[in-house]
Amino acid sequence: MPQISRRHIMGATALGAAHWSLGDLSASATLGGGLALGTFRFDVTPPLGHPCCGGWISPVKSVEDPLEGLGIVLVGAGKPVVLCVVDWTGILNGAHLAWREALAQAAGTTPERVLVHCVHQHDAPFACLETQKILAAQEGLAGTLWPDFNQRVISRAQGALALAVQAAEPVTRMARGSARVERVASNRRMDRDATGKVKSMRGSACKDERLIAMPEGTIDPELKTIAFFSGARRLACLHTYATHPMSHYGQGKVSSDFAGLARKRVQAADPGCLHLYLTGCAGNLAAGKYNDGTPRARAELTDRLAAAMTRSLATLLPGAVGQFDFRSVEIRPGINAGLVAERLREQIANRKGTLAGRSRPGFELAWLERLSRGQPIVLGALQLGDLCLLSLPGECFVEYQLQAQKIAPNRFVATAAYGDGGPWYIPTRQEYPCGGYEVSVAFCQPGVEELLTGGIRKLLL
Numbered sequence: 001m002p003q004i005s006r007r008h009i010m011g012a013t014a015l016g017a018a019h020w021s022l023g024d025l026s027a028s029a030t031l032g033g034g035l036a037l038g039t040f041r042f043d044v045t046p047p048l049g050h051p052c053c054g055g056w057i058s059p060v061k062s063v064e065d066p067l068e069g070l071g072i073v074l075v076g077a078g079k080p081v082v083l084c085v086v087d088w089t090g091i092l093n094g095a096h097l098a099w100r101e102a103l104a105q106a107a108g109t110t111p112e113r114v115l116v117h118c119v120h121q122h123d124a125p126f127a128c129l130e131t132q133k134i135l136a137a138q139e140g141l142a143g144t145l146w147p148d149f150n151q152r153v154i155s156r157a158q159g160a161l162a163l164a165v166q167a168a169e170p171v172t173r174m175a176r177g178s179a180r181v182e183r184v185a186s187n188r189r190m191d192r193d194a195t196g197k198v199k200s201m202r203g204s205a206c207k208d209e210r211l212i213a214m215p216e217g218t219i220d221p222e223l224k225t226i227a228f229f230s231g232a233r234r235l236a237c238l239h240t241y242a243t244h245p246m247s248h249y250g251q252g253k254v255s256s257d258f259a260g261l262a263r264k265r266v267q268a269a270d271p272g273c274l275h276l277y278l279t280g281c282a283g284n285l286a287a288g289k290y291n292d293g294t295p296r297a298r299a300e301l302t303d304r305l306a307a308a309m310t311r312s313l314a315t316l317l318p319g320a321v322g323q324f325d326f327r328s329v330e331i332r333p334g335i336n337a338g339l340v341a342e343r344l345r346e347q348i349a350n351r352k353g354t355l356a357g358r359s360r361p362g363f364e365l366a367w368l369e370r371l372s373r374g375q376p377i378v379l380g381a382l383q384l385g386d387l388c389l390l391s392l393p394g395e396c397f398v399e400y401q402l403q404a405q406k407i408a409p410n411r412f413v414a415t416a417a418y419g420d421g422g423p424w425y426i427p428t429r430q431e432y433p434c435g436g437y438e439v440s441v442a443f444c445q446p447g448v449e450e451l452l453t454g455g456i457r458k459l460l461l
């Protein structure tokens with residue numbers, strides 16, 4: 001069993017400072033060194049009436065296709081490492097910690113070795129226990145999460161994960177693949193005035209010809225795949241791509257939307273292997289240029305994303321496993337100066353306010369409370385030789401994943417964002433003065449860029 005070392009690089013714990021606790025600089029296991037992989041899946045479909053996307057759109061009225069939680073567990077290289085991705089809008093703050101702790105317990109590992117991500121569909125639960133508590137005290141608000149349902153899903157995940165640990169199979173080879181995704185992602189922040197300020201957003205769906213005609217803008221067009229093999233057999237594939245995953249939403253019709261539907265199609269064609277889809281740094285990206293919000297557009301986006309996944313799989317070239325390394329880093333970003341607890345409480349209590357205008361401050365207040373009790377954001381990197389899965393929080397702008405690839409140019413860096421959703425949007429420092437919707441719901445100070453990029457460097461270098 002490899003040695004696990006725990007090392008504190010820098011010990012500052014004050015808010016706004018970085019606290020690097022490099023979980024494991026560690027755990028090297030090589031080909032033939034006992035690395036094994038188990039897969040698990042469980043249902044996360046919300047019941048009828050459950051709030052969707054924070055409670056400001058229609059609650060669940062029907063289920064078009066079920067929502068899934070999917071995961072892998074790697075054993076035999078230090079304590080197990082778990083990666084789990086859920087078809088929900090987000091899992092935030094205390095709920096994110098609760099998920100990681102529960103999965104850690106089921107796998108016999110520690111919470112920093114558990115990566116929990118969401119795909120970020122919107123007709124889906126947005127899980128924040130603190131926000132739920134805040135909103136439940138208010139008349140007229142739907143709340144955001146049924147805690148009993150959340151607990152049932154966690155128990156289901158634990159059961160599936162415990163079995164996966166038992167059934168883990170040796171990993172003998174790894175492979176990487178990639179494919180360019182055609183006509184799906186586009187940048188939302190293209191419409192600017194002469195000073196660079198964002199005038200209007202090209203959202204997930206767009207019918208404005210002027211905005212549609214604008215270029216795609218800065219995106220990452222590559223879908224990346226990391227595959228685990230046991231002999232000639234594929235055990236699991238991790239696909240990453242950066243875009244908001246919504247085609248249309250808001251009517252209470254639960255769906256895994258085009259990203260989930262594409263994943264399910266690829267999964268159906270390859271039942272012996274578990275296919276996971278992870279949304280990359282998509283804070284400023286969506287399908288708006290290519291999506292008019294109709295059911296037909298959902299089908300087209302599904303086709304294009306599934307085609308890219310299939311092309312990426314066709315490029316897989318199996319190689320050696322390489323050295324296994326798992327690292328985690330904690331950061332403690334400062335609070336956006338615009339967030340003042342007293343004002344947020346007033347907005348939440350204002351019965352004349354809109355549902356969104358009363359619910360969103362609940363998430364902001366939850367973020368303040370979470371930071372004041374000292375819960376850090378945990379970044380992670382799972383590395384196997386020159387292949388890396390980078391795990392980031394919230395709605396990071398795409399520039400972060402482009403930067404991550406530049407930091408480690410000789411490695412294959414596939415990035416999953418939408419880990420801990422507590423901070424909501426994470427713009428780059430340069431984008432804060434440009435305003436727009438994303439900046440208006442960015443809960444961190446602009447200094448989050450340096451913390452996040454510094455953390456990514458610690459993980460990758």
Ligand SMILES: [Zn+2]
Binds near residue numbers: 120244283
């Ligand atoms: Zn979003």
